[in-house]
Amino acid sequence: MSIFVLPPYPLKPLSRISPSRYSALCACALKEIWASDRHLSLLPVSPSAHLGVIAHKLLEMAFAGHLADEDGMQSCWEKEVQQHESAMRNNPLERHLIPLASHASNYRVKQIMAYNMVRPFLREVGRVTKTGKSVVELWVQTEDGKIGGKIDMVKHTNEGISIIDYKTGMITDPNQNGHIKEDYKTQIKMYAALYFITCGKWPDKLVLMGLNQREYTIPFDKEVCLSIVKSAIDHFDGLNSRIEYGLDTEIFATPAPETCRYCVYRPACKSYWAIRGQNGWPLDFEGVIIEKKVLGNGLFKVELDNEGETTVIRGLSPDKHTFLNNDISEAMFCNLATDTVNGYYKETLMTTGYGSNEK
Ligand code: SF4
Structure with a gap:
């Protein structure tokens, strides 16, 4: 039983499920329901996670054609870091974690890797988007809008259409013999199905691209991709009807050491405090x-x-x-x-x- 009591916010139905959050939703719906309603974090976000968000923002800015050259890229990084640090300064949970350069592990290495990832698009993205060879930040969704999200890049080459998803965190899982994370595979397969639903054609290749510029090709089966999206729609409908029915908050929680470890709502989660044990738990x-x-x-x-x-x-x-x-x-x-x-x-x-x- 937790001594910390979150004000009794009613749970709100989800407006949509994004492929990037679907695996997390399957792991614990309560965490995602709280997060989608933008509840205040009760634990700090790690400095490394802030860096990941900054790196992805840099990529988005390059995709949008806002970064013309090296100077633009570097000043964008500095501006984003300042914005994160300013928000952290106003957050009592995180103000001791600034400056990020001192508190995020391997700050300089991650900064260089982010620059390396973004650099090709300083020169190319405007050109390739104009010739219609690549589309960046492409919005795709199911017909009913229940499942949707943005694909980082769809590339048209002589070999066909590639969907590319850029990752700022580790793509492989050291706890799974270095295999590619299942969550990432599920996510990009959902994008493949959503691309088909939205654009009427299937991609030929699915690629996860890491900060280290390494490409991981994900094999896929069209029927499997469609069935994941179908399951996500069923999940969406089931969750929202249970939320609208007014079921207890605890019904939506599925505590497990690996899921709860990264959850910023632990202090207020009764299910977590009721079940947590010694080994492997935070x-x-x-x-x-x-x-x-x-x-x-x-x-x-x-x-x-x-x-x-x-x-x-x-x-x-x-x-x-x-x-x-x-x-x-x-x-x-x-x-x-x-x-x-x-x-x-x-x-x-x-x-x-x-x-x-x-x-
Ligand atoms: S603490 Fe665990 S069970 Fe509770 S909301 Fe977070 S992830 Fe879910």
Whole structure:
């Protein structure tokens, strides 16, 4: 049971399912329903994720013909970084994560890779779009509009039509023997079917393109592509009718370690707190405060009791967790790291806390 209570927002029906979010929706509908309604994040987004968004924005700007040359590309990157940092500065969960250049791992490498990915389009995209050989950011959807999204690039070559999806994150999954992520395969197959539905012809090749310029060709079967889109429509209809029927929020949650790890709504998710265990789950703890004190290094040490289980957390910054200076009886901390002693945990850059007073 979570001590953090999200205001009782009613769940709103989805307006559309995008191929880029369909796998995530299958993994946990609640997370996507909350995200589609733009609920405020309760945990910080990682600096690396910010960089991924910036890299994709750079690509979009190049596709749109707004980046004429090297200088334009570099100033666009700087502007996007500044905009992200400005938003992060106003977000108490993320303001300690700026500047991104210091906090995002391999910032410089990712910046160079993003430039390498975008550079060909400084010279080419205007020319090829004018000759009709490539189309960028092509909107495709089902006839009823329930499933839709933008294809990064459709390229017409002598070998036929290629759909290209640019990825700023890792395309292969180290936990799956380095195989291409299933989510990405599903996504591009949905784009193939949506392209057929919208344009009346099938692509000949599906390509995932990484930041490192490596191309991954995805084999596909037309019937399978259409059946994924059909399943997505059924999923859309089923979810929306259950939301409109007013079913409990928990019905839509499917907690699992790998799904919840990247969810920014964990603090408010009752299903997550009810089921989470030790192995593989994020290191989040909550409980009644047994002891709270400032150590010699100026950082808080907090001892929590959760139904007889004791957790000790050290190194908590009073500047970051200002609620610790108040009179609180319960606390929750997410994104901790194990400390040297069993049952002890410590703060990380991504640690976020909440406190309450039920006395
Ligand atoms: S915490 Fe887990 S179960 Fe809850 S909404 Fe997020 S992903 Fe779903």
